[in-house]
Amino acid sequence: MSELPYHSQPETNQKDTAVANENVAVKSPQNGTRFSVGIDLGTTHCVLSYADLNHIDDEEFSPQVMAIPQLTSPGSVEEKQQLPSFIYQAHEAELAEDSTSLPWTARPDHLVGEIARNLGSKTPIRLVASAKSWLCHTGVDCKAPILPAEAPDEVVRVSPFQATTAYLQHLCDAWQSLHPDAPLDQQDVVITVPASFDPAARELTVEAARAVGLDQAILLEEPQAALYSWIEKSHGDWRKHAEVGDIILVVDIGGGTTDLSLIAVTQQEGNLELNRVAVGDHILLGGDNMDLALAYTVKAKLEKEGKRLEPWQLQALTHSCRDAKEKIFNNLGLDNVPLVVASRGSSLIGGTLRTDLTREEVNRVLVEGFMPKVAVSDRPISRARTGLRTAGLPYAQDAGITRHLAAFLTKQQGATDELTDINLPEHASFLHPSAVLFNGGVLKADALADRLMEVLNSWLSAEQAPEARLLTGADLDLAVARGAAYYGYVRKGKGVRIKGGTAASYYVGIESAMPAVPGMAPEIQALCIAPFGMEEGTQQELRDDEFGLVIGEPVRFRFFASNTRREDKVGTRLDYWTNDELYELDEIEITLPEDGRRPGEVVPVHLSAAVTEVGTLELQAVSQKDNGRWKIEFDVRAGE
């Protein structure tokens, strides 16, 4: 048995917060912290990486990726580096007794991982997928059992929150069975979230971590984690590859989502500093869309030949398209890969469908379809949604990732205005990145990576800017988890830390005081309660704006965010804004409890916003009379 040495945790950059709320205060250092653990809670896969902190003084950081035991089919358990983020809600008669045991439990609450994906590919009505995308989908209650969305009534549903908790629980249990002497709740745990996650989704992720006992877990944005992983892999050499004035564009194209972030390299007293200056919108577009696009292309080809495909054949075709695509991308000499879809019956030879996938098709569908050569002035095409979309994720309507990138860079043109080390040319029509870091399995394909660089560089040369260079050396599949583990090490004061703060400014909607006009909704003003780039551990109070809250009656505010308005201070009131500038999030709600007060009493309060060390935004109402504080809830649809 190895000893568990005591590690003190010097908190860097920790500013004093006057907030007397238990959630704001960072957990005190604990005995027995031995590992820094990074959890990549992905839309399609989860990865857990960890590193021993005992050798922290050796300046040697060697993260490992945990092999996660999981059921792969009924009755068989295998260890894999990735845990597919799927849950399968099996019918009670579907699986034999004792065929779903795991090393740590005979009857797991949910079927998670490879088995869920395998069984779900044949029975999609019982498959819970993309729970993470639902977490930041405004307009649904993330704690209501709504998944699988398309399932018949008798299928037991889970909430996106429960699904997230189930994935974390599986990782926790797996860790426990592999490291019985180092409980996960005593290690430094970092969980990654998309940079575009809104405050409610971040809060839900932290809550899910608490539900499995990880009270000490903190959040980190995925693109930042990818950059940390690159820094860690360069073994101190990163300073040679990045220089003052650089703007690093992190492009993360995963299985289901695309995430964009900008990180500026500045200088402070001779040391290089990294500042995360902008994040993009949450774009539901990724590798799975690409495989599906190829499958539909091949399906159309087969239908031209008069062959009709059944739904299960399309499923199998998607699978073989994924493999064929990788072969074509990895092997430049290969122009044609045969695709076969075996029959479902035991007769293999007669009923097998054969066709092929050509390099021309892959290029046309994937490279031209997803990375079209566009001008930087082009924008993603959005057409009016047809029909009612009550249940379903807001998938990106334009598959052109380069168009989304163009929109992002143009929108964030002013992101570096306040940094003196970054100088954008006068005539620039978009923010010029000087370096690019890729993340996500999709960009392992050179054809796609090269095309993305080609398009970006064509925009740059059109404005006489130097071409952006590609930062290499990252492991595109595992970088986020590795970077998250490295962040635990950085928090001990080792290595460079990316400065970030909130990725948006936040506003509450307030009705303007003006005479009512019949038939018109009252004008609304946006009152800034948290400015852009508010750092972890800081707090802002909005003392001048007083609200009267009625005890016992819930009060709701409309809630807005902006990832471009950097200059707004706390208390700034906006009368007018464009749709581009501010976007509306779910409403927030506050109910003043009755304890010690008369129901119906009006209490004058002001609002206060704090960014916790964990990385979540916390809004409170503060009584002007006696300084009592009440938390404002993001997830107002819960319990309705």
Added chain:
Amino acid sequence: MNTYAIDLSLKPTTFDLWHVCLAGTVVLLLLILIVLLLSIVISQIRGKKKSVIQQAEPIVKIVEKIVEVEKPVHAPIPEPVILKEATPDAALQLLGLLQKEARFIDFVKEDITGFSDADIGVAARVVHEGCNKAINDHFTLAPVRSEQEGSKVALPEGFDAATVRLTGNIVGTAPFTGTLVHKGWQVTGIRLPKLTSGYNAAIVAPAEVEL
């Protein structure tokens, strides 16, 4: 009452009753100790003999197969050779994996006489691709000899006869030189799925019923 005061300067000058008793006890204990030690040593030697025999087993088995018992193998002790019995579960599990990934059983059990080579070729792709995946996922394979096939190789004295099989004109003594006909394969890593208690390995592929 006698009072016994301890005086370390005193020395016994003759054997009195007490000292005779003491000497007797010492001799007795010494005897017991020797007997115990001897019994432990003997039991260990026996145990070692057994394990040596067990280790030698696989070699004995292979020799039997190749030589087809022309000469009886002279073992020093005529104890019965216990051949290892392969557990059926692992074999069934491998069949299950090959069927799942590659439709292996379906392919082998199908009567292919009536089909054209083109049709069989299409199905062979499914089987080849799947077998490749199943084998790569669960085994790490490496060649036994790294030399090019067809090149000359030298086998020193005491080479491992289990990893290199001699064929053809086997005369003389080692070192041998010969042509590498097949580079050989060895499994260097194995990652078979673990099985739960409810797993019925004999069901290589469950029947599928769509509702």
